[in-house]
Amino acid sequence: MRRSLVVGNWKMNGTLASAKSLVEGILAGIGNIDGDIAVCAPYVQIPAVSELVKETSLALGSQNVADKTSGAYTGEVSAAMLAEFGCKYAIVGHSERRSDYGDTNESVAARFIQAQTQNIVPILCVGETLEQRERNETFGVIDEQLDAVIKAAGIEAFRSAVIAYEPVWAIGTGKTATDDQAQEVHAYIRNYFAKQNQDIAAKLQILYGGSCKPDNAKGLFSMPDIDGGLIGGASLDADSFLKIYHSI
Numbered sequence: 001m002r003r004s005l006v007v008g009n010w011k012m013n014g015t016l017a018s019a020k021s022l023v024e025g026i027l028a029g030i031g032n033i034d035g036d037i038a039v040c041a042p043y044v045q046i047p048a049v050s051e052l053v054k055e056t057s058l059a060l061g062s063q064n065v066a067d068k069t070s071g072a073y074t075g076e077v078s079a080a081m082l083a084e085f086g087c088k089y090a091i092v093g094h095s096e097r098r099s100d101y102g103d104t105n106e107s108v109a110a111r112f113i114q115a116q117t118q119n120i121v122p123i124l125c126v127g128e129t130l131e132q133r134e135r136n137e138t139f140g141v142i143d144e145q146l147d148a149v150i151k152a153a154g155i156e157a158f159r160s161a162v163i164a165y166e167p168v169w170a171i172g173t174g175k176t177a178t179d180d181q182a183q184e185v186h187a188y189i190r191n192y193f194a195k196q197n198q199d200i201a202a203k204l205q206i207l208y209g210g211s212c213k214p215d216n217a218k219g220l221f222s223m224p225d226i227d228g229g230l231i232g233g234a235s236l237d238a239d240s241f242l243k244i245y246h247s248i
């Protein structure tokens with residue numbers, strides 16, 4: 001009943017030329033799969049990618065969105081600006097934003113709300129660091145990250161949102177959560193929502209992110225509460241990204 005979704009997060013990589021050829025490679029191999037696929041490009045590559053993916057089944061997303069609507073916020077990009085280029089998704093609360101750029105649970109909630117004002121589906125990232133996992137704080141950290149967004153946006157907002165569970169210790173490290181470790185947290189997240197609204201919980205897409213690669217995607221995606229992936233490094237190569245997509 002839930003559609004699978006695979007999203008590439010290109011992070012701060014590539015050039016205009018490499019972005020175009022990556023998109024062309026993805027489009028050439030997308031095939032006819034019963035599931036959704038998207039790429040989240042750096043802001044300045046969004047206009048070009050938007051042209052290439054028009055009228056295709058490859059959706060476009062951004063890697064962040066401003067927490068304000070418009071005004072004197074130097075360096076920020078608003079949800080309305082992203083909507084003009086047909087962005088369907090916006091990642092909010094990625095761990096790199098939280099740890100390197102000071103995004104707090106509250107500002108992540110504001111970004112989530114801003115995306116939805118323009119009918120952009122926020123992909124809300126949650127996850128624990130290695131130290132937090134070792135201190136058995138995983139579920140508490142995820143509770144706080146989700147509580148902040150529900151407090152600001154309300155539970156109904158999750159009818160058009162996606163969650164990405166990204167264990168920080170598995171991002172860009174080559175370390176992956178085992179299928180069972182990932183499933184345990186995905187089930188926890190679904191249950192967290194079920195306690196508030198069973199229908200929303202049952203329909204919510206929860207993606208796994210954290211060194212998801214062609215060789216481990218199938219196992220992860222076969223778990224009952226894993227609905228796809230948010231892919232970093234492996235999304236920068238059309239073949240490996242397509243192999244992951246074809247594993248759904």
Ligand SMILES: O=C(CO)COP(=O)(O)O
Nearest residue numbers: 009171172210211232233
């Ligand atoms: O951060 C990620 C996706 O948003 C995961 O990155 P890697 O797939 O490179 O570990």
